[in-house]
Amino acid sequence: xxxxxxxxxxxxxxxxxxxxxxxxxxxxGSGERMVITSDGxxxxxxxxxxxxxxxxxxxxxxxxxxxxxxxRPDHPEEPEPxxxxxxxxxxxVLDELRGA
Numbered sequence: 001x002x003x004x005x006x007x008x009x010x011x012x013x014x015x016x017x018x019x020x021x022x023x024x025x026x027x028x029g030s031g032e033r034m035v036i037t038s039d040g041x042x043x044x045x046x047x048x049x050x051x052x053x054x055x056x057x058x059x060x061x062x063x064x065x066x067x068x069x070x071x072r073p074d075h076p077e078e079p080e081p082x083x084x085x086x087x088x089x090x091x092x093v094l095d096e097l098r099g100a
Contacts, residue, residue: 009045010034017046 012034017024024046028034033047061067084093 011037011042012046013037013040 010032012024014036017036024034028046028048031048033045035042036044036046058067062069
């Protein structure tokens, strides 16, 4: 049924998946990731919900002390939208924004 693959992921064909869907989904729910193949060609990955193995979030890095949380909890205000004529050149707008 499942064939080991060199990256550590098991391979399962569409027919085996259809015949053993409950068992395969239980294995995925317990943390195992599997490559689903169609005619021997990998087409999908079935695995647990959540980050992939080795996937690290910013919160994980902050908790491990490897990354500092942002220093500013606030965000700058959004600029006021303005209407411009259709033929306005972007260089003119940039010059105005830069105070030139």
